[in-house]
Amino acid sequence: MGERTSLAQPLLALQEVSSHYGPVRALDRISLTVNAGEIVTLIGANGAGKSTLLMTLFGNPRASHGQILFAGQDITHLPTHRISPLGLALVPEGRRIFPGMTVLENIALGHTALGNHRQGPSLDFLYTHFPILKERQRQKAGTLSGGEQQMLAIARALMSQPRLLLLDEPSLGLAPMMIRKIFALIRSLVQSGIQSGVQPETAVFLVEQNAHQALQIADRGYVLVNGTIRLTGTGHDLLNNPEVKHAYLGTLV
């Protein structure tokens, strides 16, 4: 710390973060970083605390210990609605699209974080990545299929032109073909920037149970067990780690 060079500063840094649901501790002194332009994966079993970790970034639940820094700014105590305007966008567990609103309205809501004066990515840009959403734009979002809803949730997050895109199990319930498509999209978003050239340093924090594919596209990864970080390393290292292989990749050691 103390260094002012923005290159050395991680985009997101958690320092010993804990959080609780009532008396139950869900996260126990988590420290991790995500750098600009990186894809970082978090894997862990059901109930490990992955979704809690993402929601804690937004103060819901609020961290009971430790510090959360985004681009050097302490966001630990900011109200929830003040987080996304800083450049974080979450595709939450269960997608949480607004079922009673049209696809277009859902997408427009993603722009809220930018306020009235900043321009987000154009609809044309989103529709080239998600042509199906264009076809469905006047339809109620609740009538979309699961995969289409997932794409809508991602498109909504991209509308705020985030510097950090947080994805909670985007592959859940999707066909293998769709999963490949979404992972390819994540890669291309980081490589090209959310809107080519404008936000080239976009980072992705990807929470997955689908560990194999997630680690393959990741620069680095973390393994979460019972609310604590058990392992960390490059995507490649984790893929070859015997413990990871055994517990998350379904291969016998």
Added chain:
Amino acid sequence: MELAILAQQTLNGLILGATYGLIAIGYTMVYGIIGMINFAHGEIYMVSAYVTAIFLAVLHYFGLANVPLMLLAVLLATMFVTALYGWFLERIAYRPLRGSTRLAPLITAIGLSLILQNYVRLSQGARSQGIPSLLQGSFAITLGNDERLVQITYVQTLIIIVAFLSMAILTVIMHHTSLGRACRATEQDRIMASLLGIDTDRIIATVFVIGAAMAAIAGVLVTLNYGSFDFHIGFVTGIKAFTAAVLGGIGSLPGAMLGGLVLGLSESFFSGFVNADYKDVFAFSLLVLVLIFRPSGFLGHPQVVKV
């Protein structure tokens, strides 16, 4: 002759229903957004009647003689002051209880009702108050053979125009502005809305303000029509408007308007053709029947529980 009675009762029912609908909007929007019945809403309507009279007196004192201008000024000023009451109630009484048990805000609402009633009684007196009638005159709509079909006063015409116009404006706001979009998002998933950067506390306060302003429109119109009011009027009218909201499907904005009209019309027909003394009994029986057989109302969603 029968036809004339039918037409007259339809007109009366529409007018009554439009005011129920305006008040019902406050119940339904607040329920939609925080899952709570704001039982103090009827008192907000009552307060607006007093505010109407006060502004009329003030404008009269300053010698404003142009009636349309006076009505417009009174309407806007009453909406503003009443909206402040709505905002203030949410701020001091409901927001601190957010996240506590479901019963706490309900009990608070009933307490607030009593406080508002007694506040008005102490400050304005317990006797019934009145305003002079500002708009006199009426049209008669006749059939071809000169038989009079229905008599409609200027005030009644004003009620119908203003009520439907304000409902239309509110509908446009809710569906075609970013504020309306944020309201609907907050209603559907408050946490997700805040993750997207919507200040949901502000949106909830806005909904109370809108509800109070719509009740104020009803308060101004009814006061112009009847001319008299007391500190008690919020109770029965409030429950009727609540019935309308339930009838239409609580949580649904078009449902509140529709429920208001259905209740107003059926109450008017009942008192015209069956018995005028029992019209309140009729309205409340309707509430009980709806709650038993179709708790989700005409346009509500089947499940009533909100998480």
